[in-house]
Every structure is written in C-alpha cells, then in structure tokens.
Amino acid sequence: MMSEGSPLRRAFTRHIPDGWTCAALIVAALVAIPVIAVVALAFSPDDGIWAHLSTTVLPLYIRETFLLMVGVGIGTFVIGTGTAWLVTMCRFPGSRVFEWAMLLPLAVPTYVLAFVVTDQLEYAGTLQVWLREIFGWKDRQDYWFPEIRSLGGAIAVMTLVLYPYVYLLGRAAFLEQSVCVLEVSRTLGKDPWQGFASVAMPLARPAIVVGVALALMETLNDFGTVQFFAVPTFTAGIYDVWLNMNSIAGAAQMASVLLLFVIVLLAVERVARRGQRYHHTSSKYSSLPTYPLHGVRAALAVLACLLPVALGFLLPAGVLANYALAHYARTLSGDFWTYAANSLMLSSLTALVAVVIGLSMAYGLRLGAGPVVKAATRVASTGYAVPGAVLAIGVIIPMAAVDNALDALTRNVLGISIGLVMSGTLFAIVYGYLARFTALSFGTLEAGLAKITPSMDGAARTLGCGPMRVLRRVHLPMLRGSAMTAALLVFVDCMKELPMTIILRPFNFETLATHVYQFASDELLEESALGALTIVATGILPVILLSVAIARSRPGRGGARRPVEEISLEGVAP
C-alpha cells in the first residue's frame, strides 16, 4: 500500500516552498554563515601555523579551559542547586526576598566583577590595606594572601556571576515537582533530606544539567575576565593568535577546537532538555511543603544565600556606585555620552532587527516548515552557544571576502578601488551581534507563539484570513509582550557584549563595554565606574522581568501555569 512511489508517499514528501519558507531559510543561513565560515577556514590549508600552535600553546589552552569549566561547573552547581532548594523548600528570615534577589548577579557582566574584585582584593586594594593596618604588617613578605588574578580567581568570579542560571532552572524544577511525590517519600519513611536526595534531586537533574550547560557556555564566551586575569583559555588564545601572531587561519583553527567544546555542551543540554519532558510529575500545583528553619540553621541558610548575592552583586554595585559618585563630574565631561550613545544605538538597532528576524523564523516554522527550514532554524538558534570570539572571526572572514570581491569588481569595471566597504564597520558589529543573539529573540518569540493554540490560526484561516493577515490580526496583538521581552533581552546582551565588539568595531569606536574594559584593564576602574554601573543597571531590567515571572509562578498565587521556563533563559547572559 505504501510502497515507494505510491501516490500517498509522493504526496507526503512533496513540499511547496512559499515566501515564508524562503525568508526563514535566508535568515537562518545568514545567521549560520559565521559558524560555517570558521569551520571552513579551519580546514583550509595554512602555513604551518597549526603545527606550531599544537606543539606550543595548544595543550596549555586545553588544560586551562578544561580546568576553568570544571571549576565553574562545580561552583555553579553547588551554589545554584543549594540556594534553589533552600529558597523553594525552607522558610527562614528573608527567604521571600532571596527568591528574586538570588538572580541579581545576572546583571553584572563577568569582566566588571573581575575588575571590581581585583580592585578591592589586590595588594593595594581596600581589604589588604585594611588587614595590614590591623595587624601591622609591612609588606608582602609578612603574610600570605591568595593571588586574585589567577585561574582560581577566574573560577570564583565566573561562579559568582553565572550560578543564577542553575538557580533559576533548579528552582523551576523543584517547583514543578508535584507535592505528591515529595509527600509520598515522607509517608514511605524518608526524612526531608533523604527526600531531597532520593526524589527531588533525581527529578530536577535534567533541569540542573541544562543550567550548568548554559553557565559553561557563558564561561567559554567570556573574554574580559580571562584576558585581564591572564588565564590562557581558548577565548583569550583566539584573540592572541589573531592579533599578536597575525594569523586569521590560526585563529579560525583555535575557534574550531573551541567549537568542539561547545558542541559537547549543546549535546548535553539538548539531551537534558529532552529528559526534562519525562520528568514532569504533575501539571498541578498546590503549595509545596515548606520546612521552617530556626536558630543556627536559619542563620546558616541566610548566610548561604546572602554570600553569593553580596559578592556577586552588592559588592560590585556598591563599589562602582561609590567610584561613580566620586568621579562623575570628570567622567561626564569626557566622552561618556558618546560611548553611551554608541552602545544605545548599536543595541537598539540589533534588538529591533533581531525581533523582526526572530519573528519571521518562528512564524515560518509555525506555518509548517519542511525539514530544511527546521534544520536551518536549529543551526541559527545555536548561535547563543558559540563564543563571541569565534563568531567574530566567522564574521570577518566572509566580509573580507565580499569586500575583496567588490573591490576587485569596481577596479575592473570602473577602474577605481573602493577599499573595504563592510569590514570594520558598524554593519559588521550588528551582523555579529545578530549571529549570536537572534537565538534569544527567536526562542522568546517561538515560546510566545507556542502559547497561542494552533486552533487560533485555524479559526482565523477558516474565517478568511491569509497567513500574513493572521499574523497581523491574531498573532502580533497577542505577541506584544513576547516581542518586548525579546527586544529587551537582546538589547541588554548587546550592551554587555565585549569580545565581538573589540574585534569587530571600527577604529577608535568605543562602546560603554569596550570603554570600561580599556580603562579598567589599565587599572583606571574609578574613571570607568559610571560606564560599568550603567551596564549593570541595564542588566537589572531582565532580572526584574524574571522576578515578576517567579512571583507569578509561586504556587498558590494562581498566576501562570508554567513557571520561569517561559522566559527564555539564554536571554539573561551576564
């Protein structure tokens, strides 16, 4: 009946491409090009640079990157899961506040925390000066203090900023667990701690794995911290090979090896997400049993939650605010407004385009896309996992090719050289941003669309609307919230973005992020504090969004059925 070539089979495989399919395909391809370019260049013949790299620095890069990932992985897992459990299941003074306050470090970019921590804890920093005064020590020989600008320091800084990913997903997973399974474990003779270990943790494991994977993707993306701390990871290495050894082929090869790390993380994340589906125990909420803590236990719980927030957010925000207040007159009379305007312009432009692109991809997919479009959107939506330095290399390569081709064309046809049209322009930066952050807007809008039942489309279609009018009259009005969220998430990430901006920006073009990085690297944190504070303040916006979602999802408050999951998590990259 269903043999090859039977009418049914032919009909099934037939696919009529339409405007939406083509649009989604083109957009996905544009976003995917940088990744493809990096891999392609890495496999092209080089001038022996790879042989040189692999015998000299490569083993070091691999070791340091690996150690950094292990350290941050363990750190974020312990802090994220522990605080999520405390806040979700126990009642202690301030536990309601910690529910959202635990997210605050998300607002702080890793490099900003690295600068502040160094500023405070180094030999000349506040803490050591204070210690010397108290104990009467004269100099370094009199006492021991850990080196801040080291691998350990980088692990600590990144853990403090990235643990909220694990916290967020862990908390959502704990909340989603039906009370019943936990109560059943109690009636079967387990105490709360045994229940945690034997029921709650195994059920939450996929979500926590996703959280750790996201945190590690951000770890690989980080450039400012490892560069400033002189930790020779891959991301720092790409920059080094490209600028100091002047080899773009070598940089692409390094980037490809880094991509292998990313692919492993992505695979882990995907598998865990798939597992999550089977770990739903119930879709119904009732209030979770909470264990009131008293005395020493309550104090320990407060301390466990307060420390990460204090070190990850209160300290940097406080120090920066202090410096900014002291130096604002000089900062404002300088180029601050130019940098802020540059950041604002780049970020808003990217946010706007990313929402349009993300929407056309998501809607194209909803209209019933074929396997090609599905694959293309999947590739495009993994952009967030690719470190900025890799994408930057991937943007430079095709742009230089297009520029050279254009230049050759005009020289042959018109007899004039137009030079490089796209490389080193704002277009290049926006393209790079889009390649990385379109995944955010796409994910948010796709989630928003998914909440609109397909029968809405069907109803509108049978009532006489074509696909475009359905989008305009039904989806867009309902998607307004998701579109705003998507734009905001992309905007904030662009404001913080450092590695791509440094590599792709035009000569002498500064954003707030590059300005902060430049000044703080030269130990002039005070002068750039206002800029850093501005970035942190913008970063608080998505934290507020998440907090609202968390408050709504709290059991017994009636609100949204599915908790925090709704808000795309990749969105809130530090």
Place this chain on the structure above:
Amino acid sequence: MMIGGLHLNNVSHAYVAGDPVLNGVSVFVAPGELVCLLGPSGCGKTTLLRVAAGLEVLQVGQVRVGEQVVAEGRHGIHVPPERRGIGLMFQDYALFPHLTVMENITFGLNHAPGRRKWAAEALARMGLEAYAGVYPHILSGGEQQRVALLRALAPEPQVMLLDEPFSGLDVTRRASIRAETLGLLKETGVATLMVTHDPEEAMFMADRILVMNDGRVIQDGTPVDTYFQPATAFVAALFGPVNRLQGVVRSGHVATPLGVFDAPKLADGTAVEILIRPEGLRVAWPGEAPEVRAGDVPCKPAPVSGGAVTRAPIRAVSARPLGRSSHVVLRVPDGDGRALTIEARVPGVFLPKPGDEVQVTVNPRQAHVFPAK
C-alpha cells in the same frame, strides 16, 4: 439557496509516511444535513475535518464544496482555507483573547454590514447581548461555545465543521446547548460535519452517523440503523458495554446458554460472537409473567452436544440501583458445569439479592451475531 454540500472522495492522509491516519475515506454531506463522525480517539476524525477545512494539505483524494474542487491530491490542487467557504469550530473554541465577543463574531466579515446586524440579533436571541463588548475569558464554557458557533456561522459558510463541540461543557448544560446548536444549524441550512466520540450525542444530533475506526469508515447509516444493525462487533460495542457470548453456527442457528439465535447468512460451522446489549436482556422474578414481546428469545436450556441437559437456574450475583434503571449482574450456567457472568440493565428498580433466582429473555434486536475474529 445553497447547493452542493461537502464531498470528500477517497481521502487518504499520513503524517508519517507509511502510517496512514486516513485510508480511502469518502463522505458526502448534503446541504442542511448533519452528519456525525463517530469513533474512538485516534481514529482519524479530526484529521478528516482538518483536511476538509484545508488546514492539512490533502495528499490523496478529492475535496469538493458543491461543484468546486477545493483540493485534489493527484493534481496538487490546494485552495487555502481562507478561500474555501468552510467554517470550522474548534474543540477548544479558539476565541481570540485580544478581541471582544462582538469583534470575535465579526472577525470573518469584511464588508458585510447586513451580517453585522445578523450577529447582533443572533447574540441577542441567545441572551448574550450584554456580553458583546467584553473579552472572552470572562464567559462561561457554554457562552464561549455559542460565541464560537456564531463566529463560524457569521461569514455564511456553505459547509460547517464541528470538532467535538460539546466536550468542554459540563453534563448539566450539555443537553440544552446541544438542542440550541442543532436548531441554529438546521435554521441556516448549512451542510454540517461534526466529530464526536459520544454515541449518545451522535444519536441526538445526526441525520446520518459515519462510524470510523483506524482511518476507515466502517458504517454509514441513520442513527437507528447504526444502533440496531451494527455492521461489525466494533460498531455494536461503540454504544456501551456489551455481553459477549461465543458459539458455532449449526443450520442457520447459534445455540448459547442464553438461548438460540438466528444466524441465517453464516455458513455451518462458523465460529461466531454474539453481542448482547445489557438493555436487551429482560429480567424478571421466576413465575412472574415476563414481559415477552413478539420475537423475544426465551432463555431455555441450550441443546448442548446432543445430550440431555439438567437446567440449572440463573441466579443474581449483584444488583445496583442507577435511578432510571437497575444494573444487575447474573450467573448463567452454560450446561457444562461452568457459568457465564453477564450484565443486564432493567428499567425501574429491580434489586434481587445475591443468589436469588431470576428468569431472563433476550430481545433479539439487541443481540448481534458476528463471525468471530
């Protein structure tokens, strides 16, 4: 006014190649007619509606609205849903949450002031005029259902498709809303194809019932035919629990512990299954003159394998009052020293104690003989 109705010819559909959901289904609905697609979940009913509406691209077969071909698999014709003149009401109603009740109803009307008046009047007739300006989420399930129906009818479709239209309503409201919907559909004279898995609903609403299973139409007939002359054991069992007896055809008859049934069309020696509805059994106290009607089969000892049979009495196992009827479980000796357990539904209150002896007759219109699988 309207001609043609809905024609689905030999429609096949597969979401996954090699695993067809619909397998050569043909359906015709005349204008003003209401046809119910009845079948268990997963039998392809909803897919058939989606294919008819154009929400799925037809793979094999043909869909016509009146004389106009709106989809054909072989030639790749696919008129998009917005240009088919087919209304569809979804199981979840799919009211647009960002539009008011009136905006929802007039969503499909572009330049038709006359229909706007109709919408206002229809809303008033249903007692919903006060809700014209509110958003759908404050409406009750029944009110949402009526708004969704009006919205689908507003553009005057030639064909109306209803996907489980009453499944979201609570039992107490269902009957009245069903009657109201039926009235409205009959009044507009639209050709209606309705999907349901509730046989009682199909019996109530339908001019014709199409029973579907595994992507095929098994039976196409009036509600009475479908109930009293089920084409297969599957159709018979669709209308509720049945007692299943086994037997073998001997010269046009089947002997069972419950009596001898006619099986005129089956060859001698055919193994058969006899399905008897609980409401097809008449149960009475022994000695009481049973309410025997012409043609009833008295439950007399079965002539088992020629030998003389000592007839053991039928005894009650349990009895439960259900209100309008009583549910009685009986043990019927099969003559070989074993016993069958069967269920009966007796009108009124009839509550024998466990072990009480009763007498049973069978209404042969409620007993259906099929070849055993």
